[in-house]
Amino acid sequence: MSEPILELRDLRVSITEHPDIQIVKGVDLTIRPGEVHALMGPNGSGKSTLANAVAGSPAYKLDSGQILFKGEDVTAMTADARARMGMFLSFQYPTAIPGVTMVNFLREALKARRGQEMPAREFLGELRETLGTLKMDESFARRYVNDGFSGGEKKRAEILQLGMLKPDLAILDETDSGLDVDALRTVAEGVNALRTPHIGILIITHYQRILNYITPEVVHVLVEGRIARSGGAELALEIEENGYDPILRELGAVEEVVS
């Protein structure tokens, strides 16, 4: 079997400003090339914390564990080094950067990712094409990054970056939230267009509907910082149907037995 794109080994994460609060309490996860994994779980269970820690956010602190990306231990690497290696996080709440236009930002990001400047014409061609597939107006590129974007526009802008940067690992943190039906389809198609036998995708979501477009190989459920259950695509359907209660109850039962 080919080498995993992402491998998390017993990852434990706390908040840098509150090192005493551990949010992710030992997660193991392996995503192989070509695989789509879904990560579900109740609000506050630590999904975004996990995603941000994998991406290298300094707001989170690794208490222990290892992050392997394409076989390389990136645990000690900065966020930008991970990104240049091909890691991409689509943010749940993308930050506005006033004064920095999308086009300038994308140019710099692409330059960093490829290690060299791209000819202007080629860059603009690619930008236009990607905007087109996402049904985004070209004027979008001249706006300041996420500044005054609607919720849906922010999510599209994340996928625009994903499409331009062509990463090897894409973590989509609730990219489907706040999208109308048509936008959801457009975004899902944008993601599917990137699927190759080499890319690994982790979709963090609360809803089954995006998984109708992008079928996951594995669905994980995070509860209180631990993966409580993993299963096939049908697990997402089950959750959609019954909520997290059955899983929580089962956990409670297990804990009761232990104590």
Add this chain to the structure above:
Amino acid sequence: MAETTTQTAAVPAPYAEDAVTAAAERRGEPAWLVERRREAARAFAATPMPTPALRPWKYTDVTALDIGGFAPVGQSPTTVQGTPPAGGFAGSLADALADAAHAEQVRQHLGTLVPATEGKFTAANQALWTGGAYVYVPRGQAFEQPVVVTLDVPAGDAGAVFPRLLLVAEAQGEVNVVLRNTSGDAPLLAPGVFEIFAGPDAKVRVLVDGRWGDATQEFTTIRSRLDRSADVLVASLALGGRVVKQTTEALLEGDGANSTIRGVALGDGEQHFDFVTLQDHSGEHTTSDVAIKSALAGASKSIYYGITRVGETAAGAEANQENRNLLLSGRAKADSDPVLEILTSQVIRCGHAATVGPVDQEALFYLQSRGLSSRQALQLMVAGFFRTVLAGIPLEGLEEDVSAVVVEKLATAEL
């Protein structure tokens, strides 16, 4: 017992009344100007250096600065480029004085808005300026292209230069002026005086593009007087220099006048910026907007002290003040103090905002998560931070130009 002696502080030669007078006469200046130079020299001798006890000088202590130690560099290396409309003028003050069609206007305005007597640096300027620029816009006329005033002090030239601008725009006149200042790394003192007269409905844009060398100390007073519905923008780029202190004032006298003041400072090393602004509203329904932003690396500093004054007669005035400081290193410092002086009971609208702090960490991570190193991310963020105040300054390529300076300077700055 020690002997008691009376001592008057000696004024060094180039700044002394006799020397000032002799130099003015040597340049063949008209009698009235020689007389004003003489008055300025006397004011210089009589005026003490400002001390930190004076609020605008609280954080810029010049008590140890010996102005007399900076001899004028000779004829100031200034050039003025511009094509005036019929009856207009863009050139040196000396040429304007030699031109019968313009000499009288100059006499009537020069030194009347910023009197030599008001301070040590303005007195020094009035006594010794050479190579000043004069821009005149006749009624209803417009300059098609910006007037460019370049003061380019050759590398190695130490001493003092005295930047001077007199701008007179008659009713409905329109002009954009760019003042470019550069110098080498030799110690240089640059006390500047810019006077701007904007007639009714005149539209004036002045950009001071300061790219001094590392050992230049600038002390400039920029004052504009706005007649009815005049619209004046004064923007300053403080991208170089050891000390840059600028006092930018707008006297909104005519009803409906509008003033915009913009400033951008990019610091590293020991650079020290000090901006003082005054938006003085006396006309009805006058509007003003100040926005000054600094980004500070190394042990650089930025000080802002701005007053919005709304006089008794300024019914319906609207004023806004904004000062934002990004600290890019742990050693950088900024002090911000916007002040409102409301002397009217009329309905007016005033706002002010001041911030001092590091860059938005979330935005930094966002950019890093796209592959930009923290330095590259800061370069982009600082250029963007400035872009929002540069928008609206009508000079082609300005944003790109400033972005390039940001990228270059932050490539090696201490962060």
